[in-house]
Amino acid sequence: MTRSTLFALAAAGLVSAACSGTESRGTRDSAAASPSPATARSGGVDLTGAGATFPYPIYSKWISDYTAKTGIKINYQAIGSGGGIRQLSEGTVDFAGSDAPMTDEEMAKAKGGPIIHIPTVLGAVVITYNLPEATQPLSLSGDVVADIFLGKITKWNDGRIASLNSGVKLPAKAILVVHRAEASGTTYIFSDYLTAVSPAWSSGPGKGKELKWPVGLGGKGNDGVSGQVKQTPGTIGYVELAYANQNKLPVAKIKNAAGQFVVPTIESITAAAAGAVEKLPPTTDYRVSIVNAPGAQAYPISSFTWLLMYEKQTDATKAKKLTDFLKWALTDGEGSAGALDYAPLPDALSKQLLEKLASIQGGTAW
Numbered sequence: 011m012t013r014s015t016l017f018a019l020a021a022a023g024l025v026s027a028a029c030s031g032t033e034s035r036g037t038r039d040s041a042a043a044s045p046s047p048a049t050a051r052s053g054g055v056d057l058t059g060a061g062a063t064f065p066y067p068i069y070s071k072w073i074s075d076y077t078a079k080t081g082i083k084i085n086y087q088a089i090g091s092g093g094g095i096r097q098l099s100e101g102t103v104d105f106a107g108s109d110a111p112m113t114d115e116e117m118a119k120a121k122g123g124p125i126i127h128i129p130t131v132l133g134a135v136v137i138t139y140n141l142p143e144a145t146q147p148l149s150l151s152g153d154v155v156a157d158i159f160l161g162k163i164t165k166w167n168d169g170r171i172a173s174l175n176s177g178v179k180l181p182a183k184a185i186l187v188v189h190r191a192e193a194s195g196t197t198y199i200f201s202d203y204l205t206a207v208s209p210a211w212s213s214g215p216g217k218g219k220e221l222k223w224p225v226g227l228g229g230k231g232n233d234g235v236s237g238q239v240k241q242t243p244g245t246i247g248y249v250e251l252a253y254a255n256q257n258k259l260p261v262a263k264i265k266n267a268a269g270q271f272v273v274p275t276i277e278s279i280t281a282a283a284a285g286a287v288e289k290l291p292p293t294t295d296y297r298v299s300i301v302n303a304p305g306a307q308a309y310p311i312s313s314f315t316w317l318l319m320y321e322k323q324t325d326a327t328k329a330k331k332l333t334d335f336l337k338w339a340l341t342d343g344e345g346s347a348g349a350l351d352y353a354p355l356p357d358a359l360s361k362q363l364l365e366k367l368a369s370i371q372g373g374t375a376w
Contacts, residue, residue, distance in 0.1 A: 058084075058085045058103045059103050060103050061086075061097075065352075072343045075342075075346070076339075080338075082334075090193075091107070091109050091193075091219070094318070095318070098319075100121060105319045106319075108127075108318055109194075109316075110194075110195040110219050112127070112297070122320040125321065127316040129359065130355075132312055132353040133252075134353075135203070136254050137155060137247075138254045138262075140243050140259075141243070144260075146178060148178065148260075149262065149263045151264070152208060152264070152302070154170050154171060154174065156210060157210065158185060159224070161187070161224045165183065165184060166181050174265075185245075187226030188235050188239055189248070190229060190230075191228030194231075198218060202313075232253040236256075240257050248311075266302070267305075270306050275309070276352075278309035279309050281303075281308045281309070282303040282308035282309050284356045286304070337368075341360070344360065
């Protein structure tokens with residue numbers, strides 16, 4: 011199955027029913043009613059999950075491959091990060107996917123006690139635009155991107171953009187900002203980066219899954235934002251890398267913490283993770299940001315996507331099935347990441363996570 015097909019399925023609201031390696035119809039809505047675990051189990055499903063749409067293609071691939079290898083049947087519904095967090099907190103799914111880590115407040119409300127975050131793969135949020143006059147990729151800095159989305163830079167030929175793009179033809183055309191219309195992990199990553207590099211942004215919209223936008227037009231989902239940009243000259247927006255690639259949209263080179271303008275690629279996303287992880291102390295809480303990471307090759311708007319699970323499982327058999335699946339994903343599964351436009355985790359981090367999973371499975375918490 012191609013990545014384009016997988017994204018189409020996720021956008022259309024199809025469910026990854028990996029118990030047979032196929033998809034079945036469902037409703038994609040971050041506020042949708044919780045799926046019935048009883049219904050899933052009556053169909054022979056061993057584990058149920060819900061959440062972020064961004065990792066849907068890689069999770070679908072992993073689930074299909076793992077089912078073929080082991081016979082363990084897993085159902086993952088791509089309903090959005092917020093919906094996945096809500097359903098896990100209510101105890102109606104066994105795990106959730108999220109592009110934004112849970113807050114301490116969200117963690118405290120979870121019915122089943124402490125929740126752990128396991129990074130699975132890495133992705134990038136890219137700045138995409140529709141500017142036919144520009145025949146080569148634009149270079150942008152964080153403060154310039156922030157001021158565009160704050161409505162302070164309103165023309166494409168603004169001197170601050172021009173100074174970063176010597177020799178590029180920039181029209182005296184209004185900039186039309188496109189942002190997400192709903193709460194999303196993509197917005198969280200983008201705003202996390204802008205908060206880190208722009209005092210004006212930090213003291214204004216700030217960081218979150220949902221923001222009060224100073225300017226711009228809202229689009230539903232990554233597909234909605236990329237569609238608006240693709241159709242409308244003069245627009246600029248932020249989407250996850252795969253959506254820009256899928257729609258053949260240009261992406262800007264972004265100035266990183268080392269002062270280099272970097273193109274978002276699998277290699278530059280991995281470099282961001284490696285640079286960040288090297289500076290992290292040993293931790294059991296992986297709710298960490300890697301935006302604006304050190305390293306000359308690091309792409310600065312990079313992030314983990316997480317799989318969330320309860321630390322204290324009530325069913326030892328299901329706990330083993332879930333941790334076994336995660337161990338496989340963090341080893342054999344990571345090899346599928348690049349082909350689907352994700353970056354695999356750095357080896358050092360994968361090793362830490364495997365040790366964490368081993369200690370949880372073998373401890374008294376289960």
